[in-house]
Amino acid sequence: MKDKIKKIIGKKKIFYCKHLRNIKNKVYENDNKILGIIKSSKNAKVYYNKNKGIELKNLLKNVEIQNVSTDNRFYYNIDFFKTICSPHTVFGNLCIDYSIILENSLEDLKSKLDKSSQEFYENELYTIEAMELLIDRIINKIKNEKIIENISNIKNKKASTLYEALQRILFINMLLWQTNHRLNGLGRLDKILIKYYDNDIKNNIITKREARELIKEFLLELHRFYKIKSNVLLGDTGQIIELGGKNIDGRYECNELTYIFIELMEELKLPDPKVLLRVSKEMPRDLMKVSLKCIQTGIGCPLFANDDVIIDRLKDFGYEEDDVYNYGTSACWEPYLIGKSSAQNNIKSLTFMIPFNDMFEKENLSKVSNTEELLKIYKKYLKNYIEKIIDEIKEVDFEKDTLLSLFIDDCVKNSTDIADGGAKYNDLGLTGVGLANVVNSICNIEEVVFKNKEMSLEELNKIRKENFDDNNELLKRLKNTTNRYGKDNEYVVKIANEIIRFASDVMKDRRNKLGGKYKFGLSSPNYIMASKDFLASFDGRKVGEPFAVHISTDTSDAYTELMEFASKLDYKENRFNGNVVDFFVTPNFINDNFEKFVDFLMLSIKVGFFEMQMNVVSSEKLIEARKNPEKFPNLVVRVWGFSAYFKDLPDEYKDYLIERALKNESSN
Amino acid sequence: MKVVISNVQRFCLKDGPGIRTTVFFKGCNLRCPWCCNPENIKFDIENYEYKEEKGVYGYEISLDDLEKEILKDKEYYENDGGVTFSGGECLLQFNKIEPLLINLKEKGINICVETALTVPTETVDIAMKYVDEFIVDIKILDEKSEHKVNGNVTLYKENVKKLFDNNSKVIFRIPLVPEYTMTKENMKEIIKFLEQYKAEKVEIFKIHRLGEKKYKTLGKEMQEFLEVSNNEIEEMIGKIEDLGIKAEYCNI
Numbered sequence A: 001m002k003d004k005i006k007k008i009i010g011k012k013k014i015f016y017c018k019h020l021r022n023i024k025n026k027v028y029e030n031d032n033k034i035l036g037i038i039k040s041s042k043n044a045k046v047y048y049n050k051n052k053g054i055e056l057k058n059l060l061k062n063v064e065i066q067n068v069s070t071d072n073r074f075y076y077n078i079d080f081f082k083t084i085c086s087p088h089t090v091f092g093n094l095c096i097d098y099s100i101i102l103e104n105s106l107e108d109l110k111s112k113l114d115k116s117s118q119e120f121y122e123n124e125l126y127t128i129e130a131m132e133l134l135i136d137r138i139i140n141k142i143k144n145e146k147i148i149e150n151i152s153n154i155k156n157k158k159a160s161t162l163y164e165a166l167q168r169i170l171f172i173n174m175l176l177w178q179t180n181h182r183l184n185g186l187g188r189l190d191k192i193l194i195k196y197y198d199n200d201i202k203n204n205i206i207t208k209r210e211a212r213e214l215i216k217e218f219l220l221e222l223h224r225f226y227k228i229k230s231n232v233l234l235g236d237t238g239q240i241i242e243l244g245g246k247n248i249d250g251r252y253e254c255n256e257l258t259y260i261f262i263e264l265m266e267e268l269k270l271p272d273p274k275v276l277l278r279v280s281k282e283m284p285r286d287l288m289k290v291s292l293k294c295i296q297t298g299i300g301c302p303l304f305a306n307d308d309v310i311i312d313r314l315k316d317f318g319y320e321e322d323d324v325y326n327y328g329t330s331a332c333w334e335p336y337l338i339g340k341s342s343a344q345n346n347i348k349s350l351t352f353m354i355p356f357n358d359m360f361e362k363e364n365l366s367k368v369s370n371t372e373e374l375l376k377i378y379k380k381y382l383k384n385y386i387e388k389i390i391d392e393i394k395e396v397d398f399e400k401d402t403l404l405s406l407f408i409d410d411c412v413k414n415s416t417d418i419a420d421g422g423a424k425y426n427d428l429g430l431t432g433v434g435l436a437n438v439v440n441s442i443c444n445i446e447e448v449v450f451k452n453k454e455m456s457l458e459e460l461n462k463i464r465k466e467n468f469d470d471n472n473e474l475l476k477r478l479k480n481t482t483n484r485y486g487k488d489n490e491y492v493v494k495i496a497n498e499i500i501r502f503a504s505d506v507m508k509d510r511r512n513k514l515g516g517k518y519k520f521g522l523s524s525p526n527y528i529m530a531s532k533d534f535l536a537s538f539d540g541r542k543v544g545e546p547f548a549v550h551i552s553t554d555t556s557d558a559y560t561e562l563m564e565f566a567s568k569l570d571y572k573e574n575r576f577n578g579n580v581v582d583f584f585v586t587p588n589f590i591n592d593n594f595e596k597f598v599d600f601l602m603l604s605i606k607v608g609f610f611e612m613q614m615n616v617v618s619s620e621k622l623i624e625a626r627k628n629p630e631k632f633p634n635l636v637v638r639v640w641g642f643s644a645y646f647k648d649l650p651d652e653y654k655d656y657l658i659e660r661a662l663k664n665e666s667s668n
Numbered sequence B: 001m002k003v004v005i006s007n008v009q010r011f012c013l014k015d016g017p018g019i020r021t022t023v024f025f026k027g028c029n030l031r032c033p034w035c036c037n038p039e040n041i042k043f044d045i046e047n048y049e050y051k052e053e054k055g056v057y058g059y060e061i062s063l064d065d066l067e068k069e070i071l072k073d074k075e076y077y078e079n080d081g082g083v084t085f086s087g088g089e090c091l092l093q094f095n096k097i098e099p100l101l102i103n104l105k106e107k108g109i110n111i112c113v114e115t116a117l118t119v120p121t122e123t124v125d126i127a128m129k130y131v132d133e134f135i136v137d138i139k140i141l142d143e144k145s146e147h148k149v150n151g152n153v154t155l156y157k158e159n160v161k162k163l164f165d166n167n168s169k170v171i172f173r174i175p176l177v178p179e180y181t182m183t184k185e186n187m188k189e190i191i192k193f194l195e196q197y198k199a200e201k202v203e204i205f206k207i208h209r210l211g212e213k214k215y216k217t218l219g220k221e222m223q224e225f226l227e228v229s230n231n232e233i234e235e236m237i238g239k240i241e242d243l244g245i246k247a248e249y250c251n252i
């Protein structure tokens, strides 16, 4: 790859389409029409210059400026056919501090640069100049005076109204997408926007209704390119807005905008952008009600992140208090310190099943006579596996990033690019998958082999490797044993915690290239991708069947049981990189029991889940929509950490959602 | 001390106030043809074989273990939640489980029962000491027809009187079954009865057929019943509300 780039580097403009190729592949799978346009275009251009600032200038000199109609209130355009050259891994999946662009003009930002590092200084200066250049191009082209004013103010004024503030966020956000960044979070918009909103209302600049309309249009702008923005699957854009949250003196903080954002999500029923609500037992009950009404529509948001659990975990890990209370998340659920960190929180998947099956491939287990011995050997394999992953991560090189460096502390203060370790925090995160399958496998082996002595471990292993063919009785039993992940039973919790604490120990002392630590969590996008072709497992999973989703159960136990279980998992040390309880509810169930369901959610915060999301849909509807997609064009479901149109999902995702919905309903 | 139960179900939202855990005891002295828990009629553990399926209804559990199960969701019992004893006829177990009731009361757990109240008066005396809310079925009040459910209207009325004399909190529940509970005579009796005993609330519900398969596994067939129309439901609600009592249709 690098050789190829070197060859093209001599030319000022190169047709290097790593990024554009990505888009093509994805669009090809999901939407033939758009593929047509991209393929037929000869104008896909990628700009390269050794000086990243000049590179950006060249790009922004050439991106297409779209004329906006007089009805439009914002300028937000991304020219996906042009971008900058990124031979190394581009930082993504994070969230800059947008308040910087609200409280500073570009002039102000320039004045903060110092010349202690000439290279950094020049790069950043050119980067700001590139933005000015783009601003000039926009205001020369468009006719809408209000937008012209808002955009041109970015150069030399602070934001003064809500309208301006929203435009500025869109402006920087659009630049991030334009420059190859993916999964761009939006941050705590209720918190950073409230002073503009309050001021506007107080001074009669806009009415509450107009403010709501503005925010609605803002959300629709963000949604506009959602197909191209999507990462692995359609809908996976990482456009997450965090609302609410405890502040440093322990009080829960939310405001009118918190409610407005959630109510608008309910009204729009779009899968993207998406909302995360930071919750606490101190939060007002009516905010939970508004959230549940939004969830009830089935759009899968807001996702809840429990401040009462998460904040202490972040402090213990060593983050500074001020930063901790301002946490948001990466694209899905990995807690992320907004505007402070280079953390790539989903840099690799930690597939707990890989070392488990490996152990059965390589080890002679005929002498193993109890669970402790088995766990001991598993740990040996788990250690090797994790160390290998970390060694692989060490190889990753990051692309210099002059744009992010302006908006992530302390790059400017240190005159150091984010790729050279300029950010305040540089930890990397793994996302764990398949822990449930390992725990259930161990419980089953304990029951069938060690306790009941029905067969030897070798015999059971042989049946497993043959995919349980002709052993339906046994398979059914293995799927229904009493000790299972998701049950609040001491034995299961003990095994799960033993494994994850051990995983922590293995990575605890390792440091990455930028000096940061490693962390992991128990939620991952990979439950289907990592399980394809993966051999059958002792939990009763057949070859190729998906792994368990996040923290969920494969039985139809009460939700309270799952919550109690989740609250007993040990999220301390470095195990806080996203731990989502994920379950299904039928719309009728919430309808019939609305107030009690609010009770349940409020009490679950106290019980102590880490994060929580749910799909509110009946299996009947999903099955109908699988058969007749044209009848359900707007049906939205929750996939791993995002929401998507059901019709856009690959079949295996649809089927897994149906399977899980049916399981949930089987209890009634 | 051990008891036989068929299930402990957590996160029940229909069996009383708040979030509850419901314990289903095995064993009932009535024989309602519409019963949706046929597996809870016999007092003993029952093994069954049906088609490919082998299974068992009921298991023994010590009072200590049962208490542990009930307390698992303790954190969810705020806002008046707690435990609901159901069945079968749970009151028939009450002299056996008194130590458990004492422990639960000590821990401040709210206790509800779902009962047909056709039980020896002594058990009602025990229950009144511990139970916070009685959910009492009204089935057949017409004495000529009481044999159809193996009932005893005199005993039932005596027990209801006891609860009201004691100022216990009572909610009535009426299953709507045209052939049995909704006959002209019985409806008349029900209204008369409701007028006399003004409960906090009356819930009416249509019977469901979710237990149909369980009947089959036990080698029985669930009887067919006439449909209840929305009009009839509304009419019923109207009649109860006319007495100044809160009436609710429950979709179970």
Ligand code: SF4
Pocket (backbone or CB within 6 Å): B028, B029, B030, B031, B032, B034, B035, B036, B037, B040, B041, B087, B088, B089, B116
């Ligand atoms: S009283 Fe209840 S449990 Fe007993 S037979 Fe009647 S409906 Fe069934």
